[in-house]
Amino acid sequence: MPRNVATVRWLARLITPGAWLLLATWGLTQNEPARLAMAPYARLFCFAALGAAGLLSWYYSQGRVFFSALVLGLAVWSLTLPASAEISKLAAALLLQLNIALFAFLSERGTVTPSGLSKLALIVIEGAGVVMLGQLRGGRLEAFLRSGQGASGPGWIPSVPLLSFAAVSLVLVSLAAVRRTRVEMGLLLAVVAAFVGLRQAGKDAEPLFYFGTAGLILLYEALEHGYEVAHRDELTGLPGRRTLKELMSHLGGRYAVAMCDVDHFKAFNDTYGHDAGDQVLKFVASMISRVRGGARAFRYGGEEFTVVFPGRSAMEAKPFVESLRVAIAASGFRLRGPRDPDKKMAPDHAPDPGAAKSITITISIGVAENSSKLSTPELVLEAADGALYRAKESGRNCVQLAERILA
Numbered sequence: 072m073p074r075n076v077a078t079v080r081w082l083a084r085l086i087t088p089g090a091w092l093l094l095a096t097w098g099l100t101q102n103e104p105a106r107l108a109m110a111p112y113a114r115l116f117c118f119a120a121l122g123a124a125g126l127l128s129w130y131y132s133q134g135r136v137f138f139s140a141l142v143l144g145l146a147v148w149s150l151t152l153p154a155s156a157e158i159s160k161l162a163a164a165l166l167l168q169l170n171i172a173l174f175a176f177l178s179e180r181g182t183v184t185p186s187g188l189s190k191l192a193l194i195v196i197e198g199a200g201v202v203m204l205g206q207l208r209g210g211r212l213e214a215f216l217r218s219g220q221g222a223s224g225p226g227w228i229p230s231v232p233l234l235s236f237a238a239v240s241l242v243l244v245s246l247a248a249v250r251r252t253r254v255e256m257g258l259l260l261a262v263v264a265a266f267v268g269l270r271q272a273g274k275d276a277e278p279l280f281y282f283g284t285a286g287l288i289l290l291y292e293a294l295e296h297g298y299e300v301a302h303r304d305e306l307t308g309l310p311g312r313r314t315l316k317e318l319m320s321h322l323g324g325r326y327a328v329a330m331c332d333v334d335h336f337k338a339f340n341d342t343y344g345h346d347a348g349d350q351v352l353k354f355v356a357s358m359i360s361r362v363r364g365g366a367r368a369f370r371y372g373g374e375e376f377t378v379v380f381p382g383r384s385a386m387e388a389k390p391f392v393e394s395l396r397v398a399i400a401a402s403g404f405r406l407r408g409p410r411d412p413d414k415k416m417a418p419d420h421a422p423d424p425g426a427a428k429s430i431t432i433t434i435s436i437g438v439a440e441n442s443s444k445l446s447t448p449e450l451v452l453e454a455a456d457g458a459l460y461r462a463k464e465s466g467r468n469c470v471q472l473a474e475r476i477l478a
Contacts, residue, residue, distance in 0.1 A: 089260035089288040096264070096284040100277050113276035113283070117147060120286030127293040131300065132181040135174045136289050138190050139258055142170045143265055143289075145198055147282045150272055159204045161216040164232045164269050166197050168262055172239040175246055175258045236266050257292035261285040304370040306349060307356035315369040315377055319448035322381055327388040327440040328448075329378040330455040331359060331395075334433045334467040336374040347406050351432055358399050364391040377452070385440040385472050392436045393470050400468060404432045435462040439473035 099105050109116075121144045128136035149163035170193075180186035204212075218230050243259035268281030302314045319328075333339075333355055340348040352374065359368040359376050364383060371377045378395075380388040437458025445451045454473040462471040 088291060089257060092284050092287055093260065093264055093267075096280050097267075100271075100280060106276065109280075110276040113279035117279040117283035117286065118144070120283040120290060121147070122286075124286045124289035124293055127290060127297070129182050131293060131297050132183075133254075133293055133296050134180055134182045134184070134187050134190065135177070135254060135258070136293050136296070137182050138174050138187075138194065139171045139261060140286060140289050141191075141194060142167050143261065143282060143285055145194070145201075146265060146269075147279070149201060150269075150278055158213050158216060159201045160272070161229065161232065162201050162204050165216065165235055166201070167265060168232070168235050168239040170194070170197070171258050171262055172242050175243055175255050232269075236262070253295055254292055257288055261288045264288065304356075307353055307370050309356050309360060309368055309370045309376070311370055312372060315371070315379070316448070318367065318379060319451075322379075322441075322448070325382060325384060325441065326451075327380040327383050327385045327438055328451050328455045329380070329388060329392045329436050329438045330371070330452070330459040331355075331376040331378065331392070331434050331436050332459055332463070333374040334435055334463075343406065350406060351404065354402075354404055355399060355432065355434065358395060358402070362391055362395050364388060366391060377455075383440075385438045388438055388440075389470060389472065392438060396434055396436055396468065396470060400431060400433045402432065404430045406430065433468035435459060435467045436470045437462050437473065438470065 099109065121140050125137055125140040125144070128134075128140065146163050146167040149160050152159050174190070177186075216229065216231055239262060240259060243255050243262065247255040247259065262285075264281045264285035268278040268285070271277035271281065302310055304311045319326075333351060336348065336351070339351060352370075355374075356368070356370060356376065359378060362368060362378055364380055364387075366388075367379045367381075369377045369379070378388075378392065380391070437455045437460070439445065439451050439454035439458055441448075441451050445454055458471040458473040462469050465471065
């Protein structure tokens with residue numbers, strides 16, 4: 072797949088469905104009859120969405136989403152403060168964005184953990200400070216928060232929260248680009264929804280609609296996380312065996328399956344350690360995920376990977392897996408970290424402690440296709456595994472096709 076197409080797909084995956092939810096909310100607020108019809112349910116929608124996001128993220132121990140939902144709920148509460156406490160609303164608007172940026176920047180440490188409890192304590196302290204600010208009049212802090220208010224800026228939000236929003240957005244976009252995960256982009260879209268809601272402060276239902284949309288975005292991220300935990304391998308990022316079984320149970324017509332195994336992986340682990348072995352598995356997974364021919368890659372377990380070719384025979388799939396085998400053998404894998412010994416792993420023997428630092432990784436592959444005798448996914452996988460065994464027996468670093476079983 073061309074790099075620009077892959078990038079577009081990655082960006083589309085990151086911004087959906089949050090961007091569509093934001094667009095739908097904007098359309099609702101622009102349609103007067105629809106807005107008036109939904110206005111009585113705005114408060115219920117808002118707190119139900121934020122509550123559901125908080126509960127589900129707590130269940131999955133996803134602290135960044137949980138605490139973001141909590142501060143969004145507190146920001147909604149700040150909008151109900153009397154007009155005399157406008158300084159509290161400004162402080163809440165500023166802290167909302169900064170907190171979400173902080174949660175996104177920190178690594179995931181769960182909810183009911185020392186890290187989670189420290190975040191909760193921070194939120195409680197900030198909430199108490201926001202309430203106390205409502206009793207203050209004048210002073211440098213109020214002047215700072217109100218700087219730029221009354222200018223031609225959008226809504227009631229002065230310069231400081233506006234600049235904070237720009238900085239936080241930049242941070243979240245950068246984190247999403249570097250980490251290539253959905254959570255940061257979900258938090259960014261939630262911040263955008265909350266910011267638009269704050270611009271509507273003073274209206275009856277519009278802020279609640281947008282904060283509820285932020286809750287829906289976080290709820291989707293929590294659901295996505297739950298799916299990832301159940302269906303995706305944590306180490307390599309590839310779908311796991313459960314997803315493989317679901318796919319193969321729905322395949323119709325012709326298909327081919329390739330079983331791939333890293334050569335001498337146990338010897339590699341014994342020589343370089345399990346951390347180095349994890350690096351190898353990640354590397355091989357990244358290579359397998361790029362196989363062409365309409366293939367879908369999975370981690371089967373241990374050092375084994377599975378590649379499914381819907382609509383192709385074993386002979387048609389062979390050139391693609393052969394290219395994969397050659398690319399991995401020619402890659403010149405290099406270990407990272409303090410354990411980087413002067414060792415090389417040749418394709419036909421165990422690691423040699425006296426070789427150079429560039430390590431050669433190879434894989435063996437067995438390919439099978441469905442037929443009248445291999446009529447179930449289990450039989451096709453078993454045949455591909457048998458072909459993989461023959462590839463190992465043939466000296467490794469090669470591709471073997473399962474013997475065609477005729478009706």
